[in-house]
Amino acid sequence: MNQHAAEELVKAIAAETHAPMExxxxxxxxxxxxxxxGARIMDYLTVLVARRVRENLRSLRTDAH
Structure with a gap:
């Protein structure tokens, strides 16, 4: 994934979760x-990473309430 695409994905996740970009x-x-x-297959890594970040942000928000 190129840098621009990663930045756009981070912006989208921040907007969806109302979390700070940083x-x-x-x-x-x-x-x-x-x-x-150690990953040999990178095809779905972007999807898996985005999903984990969203899950972590949701759990942080749930724990805070």
């Missing part, structure tokens, strides 16, 4: 690093 960006980068470490 938070989403950091979570995306950390999750990407964790998921891509």
């Amino acid at each position: 938070t989403v960006s950091r979570m995306y980068e950390e999750t990407w690093a964790a998921f891509s470490d």
Whole structure:
């Protein structure tokens, strides 16, 4: 995934979850690093990382309430 596409995905997740861009960006980068470490097939990595970031943000919001 190119940098521009990743930035657009981070913006979309931030808008959907009402989370700060910085938070989403950091979570995306950390999750990407964790998921891509040792991965041989990268085809669905973007989808999996985006899903995990959304799930983590939802759980943070739920825990805060």
